[in-house]
Amino acid sequence: MLIFNKKSDLSAFLSPLIKQNKSIGFVPTMGALHQGHLSLLKNSLYENDVTVMSIFVNPTQFNNAEDLDKYPRTLERDVQIMQDLNNNIIVYAPEVADIYEGNTISENFDYDGLENQMEGKHRPGHFDGVGTIVKRLFEIVQPNKAYFGEKDFQQLQIVKKLVLKHNIPVEVIGCPIQREANGLAMSSRNERLSESAREKAAIIYQILNLAKEIFQTNSAEETIKFVEKEFKKHLEFELEYFEIADEATLLPVSEKESNKKYRGFIAIFIENIRLIDNISLN
Known part of the structure; x- marks a missing residue:
């Protein structure tokens, strides 16, 4: 398995493949890989000649320094997981200096x-940081296709807009x-949960x-009030928000329209760890 730590070395390797019109699939991650990441990799491996995965905990998308410090970093384990899946995946695991060149701002x-x-x-x-890193990674890797999970649905829409x-x-x-x-949405942050909290967090998807x-039969406001009331029954959770939004614009829904797609979005804390999830409501 090829692992590159410098963008210059990765670009030098990929350049002749791009000239040969090889299709490049790209999966950007912050590591601590789980089955969700592997599903993205499998799609890329199936659809492209070459697959690149980046592993980089991007400092500019964290507005909480403690969250950045505690974010799991498991590169050796991640590489082993990828090798077990497919030894031909190309890994780009840079240091902050290689990406930001001494100017770590969004x-x-x-x-x-x-x-x-x-x-x-x-x-x-947060999304200035996301845009900064995604744009730079796209410039380095020059992929034909890039794969993102719908757990971060707002991020997915933002990358499409970018x-x-x-x-x-x-x-x-x-x-x-x-x-x-x-039912708990797979996330690298799940690794920080105790076994008990991980079990209790099943209630989010329920x-x-x-x-x-x-x-289906009530307004957005009534649905939101229901969710807020339900979580008040579970004192170990702190609900940051539950919102119902138009999938295309992400604007909150006031009145339902039959020709639009809606999605419920949630952010919630348990054991001081922030989890997000979403669900299509159509």
């Missing part, structure tokens, strides 16, 4: 308002949320499914 991006909802409201500057507004020749592909046996049922 560019400013305008995503036509997508950045002002949900995660953007609660994590100031590509559109900056004329980046990459097809951005969203892949379904992968869940643990109890309540999302109930919200989907209620939304």
Whole structure:
């Protein structure tokens, strides 16, 4: 398995493949790999001649220094997991200096308002950091296709907008949320949960499914109140938000329209660890 730590070395390796018109699939990650990441890799391996995965904990998308410090870093384990899947995956695992060249700050991006909802409201500057790293990685790897999980649905929509507004020749592909046996959305942050909390966190997906049922015959406001009431019964959880939004614009729903797709978005704390999830409500 080829592992590159410097963008110059990775570019030198990929350049002749690009000239040969080999299709390059790209899976950007922050490591601590789980089955969700592997599902993205499998899609890329199936659809492309070459697959690149980046492993980089990007400092500019964290507005909480403690969260950045505690984010799991398991490169050796991650490489072994990838080798077990397919030894031909190309890994780019840079240091901060290789990406940011001594200037670790975000560019400013305008995503036509997508950045002002949900995660953007609660994590100031987060999507500037996401845009900065994704744009730089796209410039380094020059992929034909890039794969993102729908667990971070707002991020997926923002990356699609980034590509559109900056004329980046990459097809951005969203892949379904992968869940643990109890329904908890797979996330690298799950590794930080105690066994007890991981079991209790199954309630998140259970309540999302109930919200989907209620939304069929009730308003968005009534559905939101139901979710808030349900989580008040579970004192180990702190609900940061539950919002129902238009999938395309991410704007909150006031009145339902039959021709639009809606999604419920949640962010919640347990054991001071922040988890997010979402569900299609159509």
